[in-house]
Amino acid sequence: MIDLRALRENPDVARASQIARGADPAAVDRVLSTDLERRAAVAAADSMRAEQKAFGRTVGQASKEERPALLERGKDLAAQVRAAEAAANTANDALVAAHKAMPNVVQEGAPSGGEQDFVVLEHVGTPPVLDFTPKDHLEIGEGLKAIDTERGAKVSGARFYFLRGVGARLQWAMLNLAMSKAIANGFVPMIPPVLVKPESMDGTGFLGEHNDEVYRLANDDLFLVGTSEVPLAAYHADEILDLTDGPIRYAGWSTCFRREAGSYGKDTRGIIRVHQFEKIEMFSYCRPQDAADEHQRLLGYEREMLDAIEVPYRIIDVAAGDLGTSAARKFDCEAWVPTQQTYRELTSTSNCTTFQARRLSVRYRDEDGRPQIAATLNGTLATTRWLVAILENHQQADGSVRVPEALRPGLGGLEVLEPAL
Incomplete structure (x- = not known):
């Protein structure tokens, strides 16, 4: 609030x-x-x-x-x-x-308007010039026997998939790299619960206008989370934190679930918009006066990871009408997708100021020892959708995929993913 x-x-x-x-x-x-x-x-x-x-x-x-x-x-x-x-x-x-019912107050400097009114802050890298007709990530993944959406639909329905073989290994390599970077930067690694109580979901602002995006287990009155931001925000509910030494930072590794309501007919091919995926989420608690600097810090960590997977991307300042209930400011990093000839979102980082902490009663003591409302921030450090950008940007004419150098240790030193026979 x-x-x-x-x-x-x-x-x-x-x-x-x-x-x-x-x-x-x-x-x-x-x-x-x-x-x-x-x-x-x-x-x-x-x-x-x-x-x-x-x-x-x-x-x-x-x-x-x-x-x-x-x-x-x-x-x-x-x-x-x-x-x-x-x-x-x-x-x-x-x-x-x-x-x-009131969303967070938009931070000064954020662009006004809706989804298409973002402002591009920076382009990083150059889209690859391919001397062959590129395949999309699903065709590449099927050729590598890395992605199986057919059997995913057979087992669970539309927008589900199996990652198998090098597909599973590539995701593990990427997520392990992200978690290692988070730990090196002082984040506490967390594997949180993915089922939460209504007050946890409501406390982070994910009920109300986002209610139709959330899976609910009515018999147990629990919700499946769409991001580990939810359990990490509720982790310190009704507590007073010690922020004397600076922000408290967590990195949550979790499976995430989204109903994708309202996206009928959008991104139905492949794994761009799915009901279940893996994600490493950064989450910070800090003093409100430190939140803007912490926001830039989270964006910097996201940039480091995108640089590590060697894909071209741009950073956008998200318009106010596309911020969501809790965010006062949000920056997205969007990677180039060759077959779509456009940039698609891979990461978001949001400054939620005191909005979530006020609802969850997360406080800290100021210099005079008085309890004050903390600020919360979040940001994606890696997620399943990144495989789309990796496969498409590093594809080669014969259907193989060059492995970015930073991911090779996690793949046993593999430099190229070869099509399966």
Whole structure:
């Protein structure tokens, strides 16, 4: 949730953020009006309780003759207190609902607009010039006997697949490289649970507008995560962290699940948009004043990994309307895909400021020892989709694939993946 005090003091900032997102600025006024109603209802309930308490002292001092009438009055007061408390609870629920419906306030400098209104910050590397007709990643993967979507669909349905042989080994090499880099940069490696409680999912902002993207196990009231950001954010819920020595950083290795609702007919071929995949996710807790620098640091780690797999990519500043509920700023790294002649997203890194930590009650102590809300950030360090960019950019005319040097140790020194006979 956004800072309610800041919203009261400067609502125009939140209204401008809503406009930049293409969202309704009236949501700000709904929060403010429900806040006023809640404060009035709480004040009324407090006043009624004070009156009841004072009246209780009067009853204790009354004569025997006066007491029956006073007791009746006491019953009326008790009923009024219960009604006032119920009204306060209802008003509080209304405020919580309106408050939770507000997305994070967009960071100054982020472009306004929707999905296509991103700003390209930098191009890194040059798309390969191939002197043959390139194959797409699925055709290459099938030739290597590395990807099997046919049997994936037979076993589990559309948008599922098997990685086999060198396909499985290539993914392991890539994810192990990513985790090794994370550990070298001070991240604590984590293998988190992939089933979480509703409060964990809601606390990170993945319910509400993202609800249709999430798999839910109704019988157990648990959710399958679409990213280990969720369990890593909830890991320190209701805790006070020690950030004296700087940010706390975790790198989560997990299987991720997404329903891909609303993507009917998009990227149905291959493994670009699937229901299940592996991912290494960076997650940081830091002081709010350090969040912008930490965001650049996470982006730097992503760049190191993309440089290691030797693919051309660009960095974009994602527009406000494409940020998602929790993010105040997001940078994507998109790799060149030769057969599509365009760049496709491989990584995202988001600065969620205090939005998630406020919902999850994750705090730290400031220089005066007072608890303050922490900031959270996340970023992808490697994921299954990267195989698309690796296979297509490093393909050779005979159907083989050159292995980027950084991945060779994880493949037993293999320099080239040869088509299977």
